[in-house]
């Protein structure tokens with residue numbers, strides 16, 4: 001039977017929603033329909049078998065700020081294949097087509113939350129650990145402020161939500177953010193609530209909340225005072241326990257540990273660098289800034305990184321990175337004064353929390369060589385604030 005992969009059209013909407021309800025969850029149908037029927041930058045794909053829709057996935061734009069540089073990227077959602085057509089390579093073919101489209105749009109980083117191990121098959125790695133969760137048991141009293149106005153966000157609040165999120169991410173080293181039209185889908189979502197707190201009409205905090213099987217998950221927390229967060233949590237918590245995702249680099253990160261119990265989170269976001277050379281080149285201002293902050297503004301050095309399948313080099317002159325050039329993989333980069341990091345650690349090295357020196361401890365194919373201190377400065381441990389559509 002002929003298989004094909006193509007962009008979705010409006011006449012596919014019913015079939016896509018039916019497929020998602022059958023393969024994922026009842027609630028995914030209305031969520032997908034809302035996006036498919038909305039304007040905006042969604043890149044939906046379908047796989048067909050003899051003309052019948054057998055699989056689907058959606059890509060939407062996300063910006064990633066790394067230090068002082070923001071680069072275009074995306075996240076992938078709604079991946080599913082009908083049981084009857086599973087195991088025939090439909091999702092692999094969808095990823096091939098969607099990845100070509102990502103390259104045409106110039107996107108440099110892609111991230112996903114989802115099926116364990118599966119996306120490693122498509123070049124994704126577990127790049128960023130998900131922060132801890134604060135568990136607030138039912139009945140625990142939280143600080144509140146009765147003067148706050150609390151309301152579910154509407155489309156009129158999109159810019160207020162965006163400003164609150166930007167404020168919360170100010171001190172993160174790496175931050176993912178959504179364009180306004182993607183943020184509008186979140187605000188209109190039938191499954192996720194966006195709740196804003198205002199004091200004298202000025203937005204002072206927000207959360208996004210998701211309820212499933214009586215449990216409430218709260219994320220994208222913005223609050224500069226405990227009573228703002230307490231009031232927002234009371235508004236969304238219902239009668240049961242609440243799990244609140246930490247945001248260590250945000251103002252709420254300072255006091256959230258005093259609410260309830262902290263629970264370790266062992267989940268991680270998948271990430272993939274779509275074009276290593278282009279991303280490294282885009283990050284030159286961030287590298288210059290990191291060298292300057294480390295007192296290396298007079299550094300002159302021939303920098304080289306091999307991923308064993310490709311290599312990247314640049315002249316650093318007086319602390320300023322020259323253009324990054326690409327070449328073939330170098331098997332023994334340390335003997336040539338460079339460093340070796342395998343290709344499937346590029347996302348972890350660039351947007352991950354741990355930094356290259358920590359990766360060197362755990363991965364036998366990371367070699368930093370004589371430029372170890374420079375690599376540590378360029379790829380340090382970082383505060384990372386990744387936002388995603390669904391709670392991980």
Ligand SMILES: CC(C)(COP(=O)(O)OP(=O)(O)OC[C@H]1O[C@@H](n2cnc3c(N)ncnc32)[C@H](O)[C@@H]1OP(=O)(O)O)[C@@H](O)C(=O)NCCC(=O)NCCS
Nearest residue numbers: 023079080081086087088089090091092114115117118121
């Ligand atoms: C998981 C799922 C998307 C796979 O779709 P599919 O069309 O059968 O996948 P493909 O046939 O294209 O498989 C691609 C590759 O992944 C492998 N694979 C398939 N399912 C896998 C799984 N669950 N875990 C790991 N590898 C898997 C295949 O063997 C294949 O390997 P190869 O190309 O190297 O031979 C599909 O089974 C599904 O819809 N599952 C339920 C929906 C779901 O959980 N969606 C995610 C929500 S976040």
